[in-house]
Amino acid sequence: QQLSLKENLTLMATHESKLELVKSQAQMPGPGQALVHVRATGVCGSDVHFWKHAGLGPWKITDKTALGHESGGIVIAVGEGVVNVKPGDRVAIEPGVPCGKATCNFCLTGQYNLCPSVDFYSVPPADGTLRRYHLHPAGWLHKVPETMSYAEIALLEPLSVCLHATAQAQLRLGQPCLITGAGPIGVVQLMCANASGCSPIVITDLSQERLDFAKTVVPEVIPFKIDLSKTEQETAREIVATFTKACSGVGGTGLNGEVMPAVTMECTGVESSIATAGYATQPSGLVFVIGVGSSFLKNFPFMHFSTNEITLKFLFRYRDTWPRAIRLVSAGKIDVKKIVTAQFPLERAKEAVEHAADRTKFSVKTLIVDEE
Ligand code: NAD
Ligand code: ZN
Structure with missing residues (x-):
């Protein structure tokens, strides 16, 4: 050669x-x-x-x-x-x-x-x-x-992270889904949740610009700006109210008939966001953590997860995702x-x-x- x-x-x-x-x-x-x-x-x-x-x-x-x-x-x-x-x-x-x-x-x-x-x-x-x-x-x-x-x-690489997450979390049609964090991973995860038929989908971030950007990518999404001066429980209540309103107050799955996300895809790795995800997610639901943060959490609402049977799951990169990622992108689905x-x-x-x-x-x- x-x-x-x-x-x-x-x-x-x-x-x-x-x-x-x-x-x-x-x-x-x-x-x-x-x-x-x-x-x-x-x-x-x-x-x-x-x-x-x-x-x-x-x-x-x-x-x-x-x-x-x-x-x-x-x-x-x-x-x-x-x-x-x-x-x-x-x-x-x-x-x-x-x-x-x-x-x-x-x-x-x-x-x-x-x-x-x-x-x-x-x-x-x-x-x-x-x-x-x-x-x-x-x-x-x-x-x-x-x-x-x-x-x-x-970009098949970040898509691979989210495809592995989508498969592991078993995202499916009609599930109310919360995505925390609207960085590149949160936005690609948003595209995957939307393509999986999750509905409604709410995405959080501290940055209004990133939320606006997420909305340009998936217009159906409901942006939710996080205010760090509120407690995680207050924020979670407001997130649940956002889901409930998006469903016109009907079809609730939560404790008092509110619509709570069945699954939260955590894409920040930030401690308070993980706690908020725990409080917002429906009893028996799933908090799926893609985000990576500090080595130890000091403020993890252990009893809330325990008494509500909320599953906490993690992910490390990906396996066997490129063939699927290639098909999805070349077919224009993502x-x-x-x-x-x-x-x-x-x-x-x-x-x-x-x-x-x-x-x-x-x-x-x-x-x-x-x-x-
Ligand atoms: P990023 O830092 O660009 O995005 C994170 C977003 O979260 C930012 O927009 C930030 O404003 C927002 N945020 C911060 N605190 C928040 C809070 N309390 N509530 C809501 N939003 C908040 O990161 P990224 O590239 O999108 O990646 C997301 C996370 O996924 C990172 O932690 C990254 O390390 C992790 N990651 C993990 C894997 C894995 O294999 N597990 C692979 C890739 C990325
Ligand atoms: Zn080996």
Whole structure:
């Protein structure tokens, strides 16, 4: 294979909490690998966290780690033995690569996101995909239709989080659903709940701008602005009143005939939001926590969950979601590109991550793109 490649550019976060756009030479794929020209990458909140805190939870950056794990591109070369993709194929990169061994209970049972040896690209020591040329195990690339844009391919990753959540929470037709948080995950979760037939759907946030944005994406949704000066119980009562009003006060499932959400999809990871979700959700309902926050909760309404038999469930990334995500986006059932609010070229990747981190500027999903 004769390839004329440009210089490789990689956005790295350092152990000193700096961003560096590093230049290098692209490497050719080894056996089982494919070289992908990454054409679009979404900036995730965890990229910002890795940069600012030189780590996230148990994972620390010891020197430099490349950011990025929401990427789509085109295969430009393949190594020996690769049969599932070929040069010219548009592909989505699944960033979590598990061990895949029969000795691993989680790989063997299909719960590969829980594999203890998973290499997640962008979590140290594995470099991420926010670069021009990325080498990936070919078996963890998903071929997508020609018609799918690179932005859509990149956003199959956050969609995967929400598809896994949608399946695990068993969202279904006619369920009143509360979504807490209208960030990129909350808004994609909103699209999934809406496509699943949940109704009515209420979404909360502290930011009026993010609520307004959610409403432009799914016009049926009822936005609810959180006022942190109120207690969680007061807020929950107002949320339930919002559901009840949306149903004209009939068909109630709650304690006094109010309409309470059967399921809450928690997309903030914030302690008070989790408590509010608990108080708002119907007895025997489900609080499904996607959000990630502090290591310990100090104010968790344990007895309320207990006496109302409310289930609390969690999620870690995704498994077996790309094929479904590809079908949904290519069929137009989920228009995931609607969450993009800004776009930067790869040469300005630092600026893009700074923009995504800047709370004084409105953004939902910032995308970094590279030309042919
Ligand atoms: P984000 O920070 O952009 O959005 C969170 C939103 O919650 C913000 O708009 C914020 O204003 C709002 N918020 C904060 N406090 C609130 C409160 N008390 N009530 C209502 N809204 C409140 O984050 P995101 O990218 O949308 O991701 C959402 C969460 O999901 C994050 O915690 C992220 O780490 C987590 N996440 C988890 C997984 C997983 O595998 N479990 C995967 C992806 C993302
Ligand atoms: Zn494994």
